[in-house]
Amino acid sequence: MKMVEKTLLNELYVHKNLYGNLSVPQLVEKILEREEAVLSETGAVRATTGKYTGRSPKDKFIVKDEVCENHVDWGAINQPIEEKFFDQLYHKVVDYLKDQDEVFSFKGFAGADEKYRLSIQVFNEYAWHNLFSRQLFITPTDEELSNHQTEFTVISAPNFKADPKVDGTNSETFIIVSFKKRVILIGGTEYAGEIKKSIFSIMNYLLPQKDVLSMHCSANVGAEGDVALFFGLSGTGKTTLSADPYRRLIGDDEHGWGPNGVFNIEGGCYAKCINLSKEKEPQIYNAIRFGSVLENVMLDKNTRKPDYDDTSLTENTRAAYSINNIDNIVSPSIAGHPNAIIFLTADASGTLPPISKLTKEQAMYHFLSGYTSKLAGTERGVTEPQATFSACFGSPFLPLAPSKYAEMLGEKIDQYNATVFLVNTGWTGGSYGVGSRMKLSYTRAMVHSALEGELNSVETEKDDIFGLEIPMHIPGVPDDVLIPKQTWEDKNAYEKAAQNLALKFHNNFEKFTQASDEIKQAGPLYKGK
Numbered sequence: 001m002k003m004v005e006k007t008l009l010n011e012l013y014v015h016k017n018l019y020g021n022l023s024v025p026q027l028v029e030k031i032l033e034r035e036e037a038v039l040s041e042t043g044a045v046r047a048t049t050g051k052y053t054g055r056s057p058k059d060k061f062i063v064k065d066e067v068c069e070n071h072v073d074w075g076a077i078n079q080p081i082e083e084k085f086f087d088q089l090y091h092k093v094v095d096y097l098k099d100q101d102e103v104f105s106f107k108g109f110a111g112a113d114e115k116y117r118l119s120i121q122v123f124n125e126y127a128w129h130n131l132f133s134r135q136l137f138i139t140p141t142d143e144e145l146s147n148h149q150t151e152f153t154v155i156s157a158p159n160f161k162a163d164p165k166v167d168g169t170n171s172e173t174f175i176i177v178s179f180k181k182r183v184i185l186i187g188g189t190e191y192a193g194e195i196k197k198s199i200f201s202i203m204n205y206l207l208p209q210k211d212v213l214s215m216h217c218s219a220n221v222g223a224e225g226d227v228a229l230f231f232g233l234s235g236t237g238k239t240t241l242s243a244d245p246y247r248r249l250i251g252d253d254e255h256g257w258g259p260n261g262v263f264n265i266e267g268g269c270y271a272k273c274i275n276l277s278k279e280k281e282p283q284i285y286n287a288i289r290f291g292s293v294l295e296n297v298m299l300d301k302n303t304r305k306p307d308y309d310d311t312s313l314t315e316n317t318r319a320a321y322s323i324n325n326i327d328n329i330v331s332p333s334i335a336g337h338p339n340a341i342i343f344l345t346a347d348a349s350g351t352l353p354p355i356s357k358l359t360k361e362q363a364m365y366h367f368l369s370g371y372t373s374k375l376a377g378t379e380r381g382v383t384e385p386q387a388t389f390s391a392c393f394g395s396p397f398l399p400l401a402p403s404k405y406a407e408m409l410g411e412k413i414d415q416y417n418a419t420v421f422l423v424n425t426g427w428t429g430g431s432y433g434v435g436s437r438m439k440l441s442y443t444r445a446m447v448h449s450a451l452e453g454e455l456n457s458v459e460t461e462k463d464d465i466f467g468l469e470i471p472m473h474i475p476g477v478p479d480d481v482l483i484p485k486q487t488w489e490d491k492n493a494y495e496k497a498a499q500n501l502a503l504k505f506h507n508n509f510e511k512f513t514q515a516s517d518e519i520k521q522a523g524p525l526y527k528g529k
Contacts, residue, residue, distance in 0.1 A: 059189075061081035073402070105121060108133075111138070116258060137268070200397050214405070227261070227338045235272060236346045252266075269287070291325075343358075346373050352422070356463070
């Protein structure tokens with residue numbers, strides 16, 4: 001353990017009111033006692049996060065030092081910061097927490113596979129952030145807790161604000177990772193998702209060094225032991241589609257794929273709540289109960305019943321709960337090698353097919369592209385869908401070059417003969433503002449057919465712009481829904497929108513200069529000059 005962490009532990013452990021690994025009831029009592037949140041009708045506590053209701057990617061940094069300098073893919077996503085600024089902020093944050101009446105600590109793990117798990121510790125200014133950490137990470141047994149040796153520490157102080165002129169940050173908010181000191185500092189934001197994603201980011205750095213592919217995806221397993229992965233950015237349907245009553249859930253957002261198969265990195269779920277209903281998503285709806293955390297969800301002032309349709313604070317309303325709140329899970333969260341891989345995109349242009357089967361080269365092209373429409377609320381400043389390309393469907397959390405993860409995925413697809421599909425959960429019948437969002441029932445039917453192998457030999461039609469093979473018939477889905485152009489009244493408008501999206505694919509892929517000609521040619525057939 002590095003000296004800075006020893007100092008941290010010594011200074012914070014002598015705090016007169018340090019609460020370590022409190023039980024869920026104890027934390028709920030503390031949250032209510034401190035008036036950090038209110039109790040909802042469901043039994044979950046509801047907290048609000050002020051002006052930061054999503055991640056702050058421009059405020060995230062990695063300390064550039066001799067440990068990681070030659071490994072990190074530096075740039076706009078992995079912004080470097082000098083070690084002196086980290087050390088300066090570290091001492092300020094620790095001093096700040098020492099002055100607080102109470103501090104909360106959680107010791108646990110990231111990684112269900114004990115061979116690849118990381119021992120973590122989280123220090124929180126807020127009790128509700130500590131409950132969030134307890135729900136999202138893997139809680140140790142009493143024996144594991146007694147033998148716990150922290151390998152990485154998170155220090156979260158939402159009310160401590162940086163001074164950009166002095167601290168080397170871009171704003172009052174900061175999320176700084178030091179791989180040398182093995183510490184993550186978070187300040188200036190109350191959005192709990194920063195805690196979760198900071199741990200994911202370091203796992204994306206550490207796991208590939210152990211020949212384990214870290215993935216921003218959900219995963220489940222069928223009755224026959226068949227494993228499915230669901231890749232996609234926030235809001236594309238990973239949590240919703242992986243919570244399938246006919247399949248057991250492995251995890252909803254972060255996984256590793258190693259020599260023995262797939263394992264969940266987390267111990268909980270962080271589900272979007274926008275328009276959540278018991279009829280459409282019963283597993284998620286029923287999982288929100290005592291011990292869960294509702295984030296920025298509006299409540300009826302009298303009954304405290306959650307209104308999941310109310311976006312007064314943000315469209316990025318969230319629920320954090322233990323994976324054990326889902327009835328149909330794999331325990332421990334470990335399974336075999338994937339049989340099927342689903343790439344999810346929420347295409348706001350309304351031109352991508354709702355489902356298509358990919359060749360190996362198309363799979364690599366779309367994995368590197370990571371196209372979706374960034375949905376409102378997931379990041380500050382995003383108020384309506386914006387076309388975006390996020391390499392490997394998770395570039396904000398990837399410290400290494402995207403090609404590293406893509407190469408590992410390609411090798412595993414070959415080695416384990418996985419079938420890959422591209423699924424559009426976005427718009428149909430027109431672009432955003434004209435068309436409508438794809439019906440969840442249709443998407444579920446398509447995914448079910450894909451996972452059951454029903455699409456491996458069905459009749460297909462090749463899209464003349466995107467070059468994708470589209471199934472002509474899927475049980476439970478109207479045939480005309482499968483061909484995007486047929487859902488548009490204005491066919492010329494469709495052609496223009498599709499060509500515009502194809503051009504965006506081409507422009508984005510120019511940066512992948514090392515990709516093979518076969519992969520480059522697997523993209524859309526742009527007809528422009």
